[in-house]
Amino acid sequence: xxxxxxxxxxxxxxxxxxxxxxxxxxxxxxxxxxxxxxxxxxxxxxxxxxxxxxxxxxxxxxxxxxxxxxxxxxxxxxxxxxxxxxxxxxxxxxxxxxxxxxxxxxxxxxxxxxxxxxxxxxxxxxxxxxxxxxxxxxxxxxxxxxxxxxxxxxxxxxxxxxxxxxxxxxxxxxxxxxxxxxxxxxxxxxxxxxxxxxxxxxxxxxxxxxxxxxxxxxxxxxxxxxx
Numbered sequence: 001x002x003x004x005x006x007x008x009x010x011x012x013x014x015x016x017x018x019x020x021x022x023x024x025x026x027x028x029x030x031x032x033x034x035x036x037x038x039x040x041x042x043x044x045x046x047x048x049x050x051x052x053x054x055x056x057x058x059x060x061x062x063x064x065x066x067x068x069x070x071x072x073x074x075x076x077x078x079x080x081x082x083x084x085x086x087x088x089x090x091x092x093x094x095x096x097x098x099x100x101x102x103x104x105x106x107x108x109x110x111x112x113x114x115x116x117x118x119x120x121x122x123x124x125x126x127x128x129x130x131x132x133x134x135x136x137x138x139x140x141x142x143x144x145x146x147x148x149x150x151x152x153x154x155x156x157x158x159x160x161x162x163x164x165x166x167x168x169x170x171x172x173x174x175x176x177x178x179x180x181x182x183x184x185x186x187x188x189x190x191x192x193x194x195x196x197x198x199x200x201x202x203x204x205x206x207x208x209x210x211x212x213x214x215x216x217x218x219x220x221x222x223x224x225x226x227x
Contacts, residue, residue: 005216006107009176012194012214018168019111020159020191021141022177023121023128025199027108028135030098031055034200037089038070041082047071056202061122061154061181091127096134101198101216108140118143120162120175120185122155142166155181156188163189183209 013019024030031052039049050058050070058069064079072082111117119141121128128146132138145162147155163170170190175182178199183206186193195213197203206213 003103005214006103006110008214009107009194010110013111013115013174013176016115016172016174016192018116018118018166018173020118020120020162020173020175022175022179022182022199023119023123023132025178025201026176026182026196027100027104027119027137028098028131029101029198030095031198031200033094033098034059034090037086037094040089041085042071044085045072045077053202056200057205059200060179063122087124095127095131100135100137105137105140108137112140116142116166116168118162118166119145120155120159121146122181124148155185159185159189163191178206180205180209 021027024034035050035052035055038055042049048071055070058066060066063083064074067079067082068074108117117140119128119132121144123131123146125146125148128144129138132141132144138144143162143165145158147158159175163173166173173189174192174194175186175189176194176196177183177185178196179201183193183195193210193212195206195210197206197213197215203213203215
């Protein structure tokens with residue numbers, strides 16, 4: 001992420017008092033390790049692995065639907081056991097090998113100067129605390145809301161709890177994420193939404209929902225806002 005990208009994000013959030021961040025694919029660059037983890041599971045079940053482009057076209061919530069799209073037959077395979085297997089491959093083996101997107105600590109530090117920041121994640125609550133601690137970001141956030149299991153169903157209920165907990169008006173809040181579910185959550189909470197297209201879903205899927213999509217080009221050090 002470039003300084004230009006930082007400035008674009010700061011411009012987007014300047015009128016808000018509360019920024020809700022998604023974690024995976026928004027702050028943590030974990031796309032490849034998520035693909036690697038699910039490919040281990042697919043291979044173990046004699047199914048074809050997916051490449052990154054295919055993954056970004058099919059990934060979504062609820063996770064059960066995504067598992068079906070990549071080829072798992074949930075009439076024959078236990079969804080719960082698949083989730084446990086993913087936790088083993090992703091949480092335990094790979095999560096700490098990922099990195100933050102470039103410039104994230106600096107961006108969070110700048111925003112923290114005069115705004116409240118929270119995380120709203122489909123990650124299990126304990127794992128969310130452990131991984132944000134691992135990356136040294138704990139002090140940037142007033143609130144970190146994950147979910148109570150490993151099934152990654154929906155963040156909407158937890159989002160309502162977060163809004164109530166902060167006491168900050170929805171109209172003064174913006175949610176920043178990388179998936180159509182983040183957009184759905186924002187609509188359900190009555191908050192603004194900004195989507196970043198370098199995470200777990202393709203840019204065309206996000207632009208089908210809203211023009212409020214930011215694309216970052218990590219290699220050329222440029223960033224553009226799609227509209």
